[in-house]
Amino acid sequence: MTKIRVEISARHIHLSEKDFEKLFGKNKNLVPIKKLSQIGEFAAEEKVTLMNKDRKIENVRILGPFRKNSQAEISLTDAYGLKLSPLPKIKVSGDLADTTNISVKGPKGSVKIPCIIAKRHLHCSVQEAEKLRLKNNQKVSVKISGGREVTFGEIIVRIGENFRLSLHLDTDEGNAAGITEKTFGDVIK
DSSP: OOEEEEEEEOSEEEOOHHHHHHHHOTTOOOOEEEEOSSTTOEEEEEEEEEEETTEEEEEEEEEESOOSSOEEEOOHHHHHHHTOSSOOOEEOTTOOTTOEEEEEEOSSOEEEEEEEEEOOEEEEOHHHHHHHTOOTTOEEEEEEOSTTOEEEEEEEEEEOTTOOSEEEEEHHHHHHTTOOTTOEEEEEO
């Protein structure tokens, strides 16, 4: 079996350039501070506050580069804490149809953007997909061994030229399975 790196995707937002300008002002740009495992993606220096009425989560990291459409990705625990109603749906990143909106506050303004709970997914390059005999949008399971052994099902395979083999779980899922930086799993088709 091929060992799959397991990564926790903490709450974050993706912004369009237009929404970023509303939050941070004109002639500003994202400042990369850390490369992420997927080629070309990075954690930016800039942070925002997610708000719902009197509830808020501060210091939410923006991930770059800019996207065509803005979206917030949070955990179910975050959604409960913010008292979002209706609760955000579990969706594949980028699927923004029929979503809950959330207010995002930056130093220069605020915007409302779609908010989702990201569906667990497996990033995979074209070559890795061929080797593992995986198809785009196929559903697989990944078994995590260890003290809190668990098998995650309904994992969407996402294949792309700039993708590198790794399973992305949200913080609720990662904490439940005791995921660390050195956690690997096995794909079960």
